[in-house]
Amino acid sequence: MYQSPTVVLARFLTEVIRRNMTNFRLFGPDETASNKLDGVYEASGKRWIAQTKPEDSDGGALSPDGRVMEMLSEHTLEGWFEGYVLTGRHGLFATYEAFVHVIDSMFNQHAKWLEKSKKDLDWRAPVPSINLLITSLVWRQDHNGFTHQDPGFLDVVTNKSPDVVRIYLPPDANCLLSVADHCLRSRDYVNVIVADKQPHLQYLSMREAIIHCTKGIGIWDWASTDACAEPDVVMACAGDIATMESLAAVRILKQHFKDLKIRFVNVVDLFRLLPDTDHPHGLSHRDFDSIFTRDKPVIFNFHSYGSLVHKLTYNRTNHENIHVHGYREKGNINTPFELAIINEVDRYTLSIDVIDRVPRLADSGAHTKNWLKEQIIESIRHAHEEGIDCDEIREWTWDD
Incomplete structure (x- = not known):
């Protein structure tokens, strides 16, 4: 089932606003409707203290008591917040x-x-967290193009003290709800949540999502074929499109190599990749090795720039076998799948990488690899001639 994660989040935020009409505000640079959060207008309109005209409402009622703070000035909004x-x-x-x-x-x-107030100023009371929802994401900029393709804020965040920053990449709407609920309850952090506004597949029930997000990282047994055995390859991912393309690659590999042992790993809490000595949310080396193995190829599909994953995992046992696919600063006004292809995060490129990295597929995978390259060529041709991705891509679901 496809649904917009931010539309679902808006229903949750609507109730948050209703129950907190004097101590909660939603901030945004005139993009509440564009980011598909306009459902919150059921609870409260936009804050407005100037003269109004009919065209000013833009779908949301204007009120001097409105809880939605809009201004096309991100730095002003951040200061307010x-x-x-x-x-x-x-x-x-x-x-x-x-x-x-x-x-x-x-x-x-x-x-x-x-960081300083938490450690050095014990007389300061904890303050509610700054919660940043990063949406209208790089992988779905079919109309805005290259200027709207930059997921690099995550690199900036990882440079700050591990005591105060958190990054979450929920793969679906239920995971977004779980993460948002956790972040809104927290204090003394800057929480960065990366979630798209366009329709995406739903993978986990609400109960499953809460468990998965609480762990921050997990093996999805239903998408794996290693059956608790030593895998031939680990397919890892962080981010919505990255997750879908990794799952689609698993489907392809299962169809062509029925005895291939695949372990599927999804990362929600990005700082789980760090050692526990470097970040409170980090994994011990033993736990990291048990998930990613000590010597098997890891094909990691990442929402942002691939170098960030290498930065977070550089001193892990198996780092030399972690091969990251991410945004490569290549884009135009592309269809979503063409953009994925040219940045090498698509299902076909991921499948080729598995064939190249798993030794026993070097020879037996030649025909499949040839077929995958043909699919890449055909997908780009279709995008250029039709201006849209083919139905098989746009309507893909995990139905195993």
Whole structure:
């Protein structure tokens, strides 16, 4: 089933606003409707203290008491938000992924302030967290194009103190709900949530999502074929499109290599990749090795720039066998699947990488590899001639 994660989140935020009409605000640079969060208008309209005209409503009622703070000025919104939480009140700031960089320096300074106030100023009371929802993501910019393709804010966040920053990449709507609930309840952090507004597949029930997000990382048994045995390859992923393409690659590999032992790993909490000595959410080396193995190829499909995964895992036992696919700064006004192909995060390229990395497939996989390359060529041709991805790609589901 396909559904927009942010549409689902808006239903949750609507109830949050209704129950917290004096201590919760939603911030955003005039993109509440664009980011498909306009469902919150059922609870409250936009804050508005100027003269109004009929065209000003833009789908949301205007009110001097509105809980939705909109202005096309990310740095002003971030300033409002920081001041708001310092009074003990709560909120969420939703913005386009490519333009969250506008507040890079403001994020840096707030994170530094949090780090010092938590450690050195014991007289300061904990304050509600800054919660940043990064949406309108790189992989679904079919109309805006290259200017709207920049997932690099995550690199900025990972440079700050591990005591105050968190990054979550929920793979579906239920996981987004679980993560959002956790973040809104937290204090003294900057929580960064990466979730798209376009329709995406739903993989986990609400109960499964809560368990998975609580762990932060997990093996999806239903997508794996190693059956608790030593795998031939680990297919890992973090991010919505990255997860779907990795799952699609598993489907292809299962069809062509029925005895291939695949372990499927999904990462929600990005800092689980760090050692527990470097971050409170990090995994011990023993736990990391038990998931990713000590010597098997790991094909890691990542939402953002691939170098970030290498940065987080550089001192792991099996780092030399971790092969990361991520955004490669290649894009235009592409169809979603063409964009995936040219950045090598698509199902066909991932499948080819598995064939190349698993020694026993080097010869037996030649025909399949040839077929995969043909699929890449055909997919690009279809995108260029039709202006849309083929039905098989657009309507793909996991139905094993």
